Amino acid sequence: MTTPLRIDIISDVMCPWCIIGYRQLSVALEATDVAHEVHWHPFELNPQMPAEGQNMREHIIEKYGSTPEQSEQSRTQMTDLGTSLGFDFQFTPDMRMHNTFNTHQLLHWAGEQGCKHELKMALFTAHFTHRRDLSDVEVLADIASETGLDRAEAAAVLADQRFAPQVRELEQFWTSQGIRGVPAVVFDRQHLVTGAQGTENFTNILEQLAQGAG
Known part of the structure; x- marks a missing residue:
């Protein structure tokens, strides 16, 4: 090519x-x-989810009608797939789903710094491997800093929500293109x-x- x-x-x-x-x-x-x-x-998988989030297993059962047994089977499948691909899933009974609008705003900002991919990977690991609370703006600022971004600026981006309109516009663009999952x-x-x-x-x-x- x-x-x-x-x-x-x-x-x-x-x-x-x-x-x-x-x-x-x-x-x-x-x-x-x-x-x-x-x-x-x-x-956003769950744009209406409140800040405190929801237990992941409860959420999956409610949203998709899965049984607890099916949920456990799915976790085992994902863990095995992750291992084969070099990614470490650490599912626990108390693991939570969170609203991710702030993470997308932070990623948008990181894109302007040329670090979106690195931050994206760090966020996946933070959530699924280390079970860090991605609804906490302090945690998000920490992760940005660990990725090499300026922590104070990351915190400011989350505080003033300066990229909220752009992120909403991008989300709406993709849903308008038929993206539903x-x-x-x-x-x-x-x-x-x-x-x-x-x-x-x-x-x-x-x-x-x-x-x-x-």
Whole structure:
């Protein structure tokens, strides 16, 4: 390919399948050696969720009608997949879901600093591996600092909500494009793939796109 393949990923850091899907895609990108550039975009799984959040298992059972047994089976599946992809899920009975509007604002700001990808990965790890409270603005500022960003500025971004309008606009854009769930991956601005497709499927997609551009 003469120019890098543009890959737009719409996701939420509360979504375990988003990090699984990204890791699968990342393995496929390494295997195919396709020149690419990744662009992350905001999506809120639970925009109406209050600040204090909700127990994750209770939330999944309420939202999707899963039984406790199905929920546990899903956690086991995700943990095993994560392990195979080098990501450490540490699910616990008291793990919580949180509203992520602030995380998306922080990511928007990090994008202006050229650090959106690094912060995105750090937020996934903070939530799923270390079970840090991403609804706490102090925790978010800490994570930004640990990623190499200015902590005081990160705190200021969250305090004054300066990027709230832009993030809302971006969220609305993607929902207007028909995105109702994540992960959603758009290759070359035209090929939409939803869900964690698996490394083999992502590899096939990348090879087909590379052949088409060749």
